[in-house]
Amino acid sequence: MLKILGKLGLLVTALAIGAVWLVVLRLKDVSTPLLAAYGLLLAALVAGLLWPDVLGRLSTRRRVLVVLGISAGLATLGLYLAVVYYVTDLPVLLALAATACLAWAAAALLRGRRAAGGRGARQTRRALLASGAGLLLGVLSGLSVGWAERRRREVLVRGEQERQAALRAPGARRRIADGAVRVFPIHTGDTIVTYGQFYGGLDGWEGPNGYLRTLLDKAQIAVPVYAYLIDHPRHGLMLVDTGVNWEQAHDHDGYYDHNYMVSRLLTQRDEYRMNPEQDLRVRLARLGYDAKEITTVVLTHVHDDHAGGLRHLAQATVVMDRRDWEHGTLYPYSFDLVKDHLSFPAFDSGAFGAFPGSQDYFGDGSLILLPTPGHSPGHMCVLLRLGTGSVLFMGDTLYTLPHLATGQVRQMTIGGADTIHQIEAARRIQHLLASDPRTVPLFAHDNTRYQSGSVSSAFATGRPGKEGLRELRAHMEAVLTPDWRLRPGHTPRFVPPSSGTRLGRVEFR
Structure with a gap:
């Protein structure tokens, strides 16, 4: 027996x-x-x-x-x-x-x-x-x-050559120094995700079952990865998130070997894609800035598609929620160069609208940190005042503008209390946006016309002004009703890939 x-x-x-x-x-x-x-x-x-x-x-x-x-x-x-x-x-x-x-x-x-x-x-x-x-x-x-090390170095050298060529390409801007607060969206490439991971949170993509489906489901789409540059006349150059870096996209296996083979086995080799012009250092330089001038990085959370660019920002103070540092899923290689100058907000500045706690980071009301746990243990959103209005950097609390309709569109959530916390955070965001018509949301992964059209146009010079903010609010109101429902024509649907292609796309109907 x-x-x-x-x-x-x-x-x-x-x-x-x-x-x-x-x-x-x-x-x-x-x-x-x-x-x-x-x-x-x-x-x-x-x-x-x-x-x-x-x-x-x-x-x-x-x-x-x-x-x-x-x-x-x-x-x-x-x-x-x-x-x-x-x-x-x-x-x-x-x-x-x-x-x-x-x-x-x-x-x-x-x-x-x-x-x-x-x-x-x-x-x-x-x-x-x-x-x-x-x-x-x-x-x-x-x-x-x-021999193996030389082969890997060849890949890195080729990447550096492509980056230098992108830096020398015509069309770079000159930095504008007129005392105004400016915000520039920085598209740092794309990430390949399953459609259900992005839009299927109400269709069973939650908790362990959702994570298993991300491994097995091949209905995939490409979505952008955005960081945001802030040029502030009083507080210097800042970034909200840092996007991905070149190695993640082009030397993926080598990059994740820094966290042992387990990470390499359980990630997709082509989960990121980036052309030379989308390298964070190139994008900053093309706008007239130098990555070495960045003094502050505010991380909405520690996931690697938001923290990969830290490799190029060794001099910056990195602001993040302590809960993410202690309990979040982070890759040490992204944090090696900045781990000795982290700043953890206490969220002791009192309530802010529907948020029971907040952090007035500089003490002058210009940058407010708002805890929005759920997507990660210490996720936070960031409110920046522009003078003519405010922008709210959403991180991954909500992926896109349609995700504000939380009863109709939801991304994959961790499950249990974390899902509850994330939905609570989303409702607080709804309340904040409803209470201040001069505040507009900016997303990290929006793959809709809101980001590619309205946001890109309004922030083309970094300074949207009152009219630009009004146009963004008008776009938001054309997509969402006052009670946070989607208007007709804005519900996402997956379109399978055509012959000869691997990735599907998203239509809004």
Whole structure:
């Protein structure tokens, strides 16, 4: 009985590990039919090793290993090389192969000593061949370390060359210094997400089930990633969020190796895309600014599509909620250079409208930090006063303008109390916008005409003025009713990709 229970335990463990591996491969876009066939092969191998007699002609574990084990091993290696392999893996793979050869040599040598006559001589020859192969692979592993590093450096050098070319391209602006507060949207590339992750929060995309669906669902869209530059006459140059950096988009596997292979396995290799003109440093320079002049970065939250640009802002003070620093999902490589000059607001400036707590960061009412937990433990929104009105930087509390209709459009939420907190934050934002017609929302991922048309036009010079703010409010009122419902023609729908394309798109009907 105990033997049967032990085998069942091994079976469950092996199947669980196999299921995780299949999910990883699905995340890497391996087709479902191929995964099904591969999964059956793995299941047959495990079952055959535990109960070899169930496979009929493969009636011994040795035969199972020879027939199914070699097939499964080659299939696993092939899939790994096809969709997971990264250049820095080469020394590790060679080292593992060397270890396997040396282990085989040791086993053959032991068998040779026990065997007599010609059989013992054959085992000894095999041991010598295997040990020679192991030593050769070990040497190649050591030599490949330098080669792998050079290959990665070539990628980074090519990126720097493209960035320099973008900096030299004609059409750069001169910085305007007239004492006015200016705000510039900075498009730092796009992120590839599932449609349900972005718009399916009311259709079951919540909590663990939602996260599992993001791994398996391939109905994907591209959405922009925005940071915002603030040129303030009293407080200097600031950024609200920093977007993604070049390495995340073009050396994704190398970038996330800084957080070990687990992060690389559980992220999509092409989850970000960015052209040279969208590099944060290039965008700032094209507007007449230098990234080294940024003195303050306000992070709405620590997720890496908002914090990746910190790699280029080592001199800045980074303002963020302490709860995100202590409990949020963050990648150390993004924070390496700024971790010693973080600023954590206490939110002790009193209530602000519907918000029970706030932080008047500079003490003059120019920049108000508002806690909006839910999307992350310490998410916050940022209110900036312009003189002619105010802008509210939303971060990821709400992804787009239609998401203000919280009863009709919702992004994926964490679930439980976090979902409740996020919806509460959204309602406080609704109250703030309703109570002040001179305040306009600015989003980090808006893929609607509000961002690409109205916001881009109003903030083309960084200074929207009263008329620009009125036009943004008019756009908002054309999309949303006073009770925060979508007007006809503004409900999102997923449009599957056309032939030859991988990404779908969003229509509003």
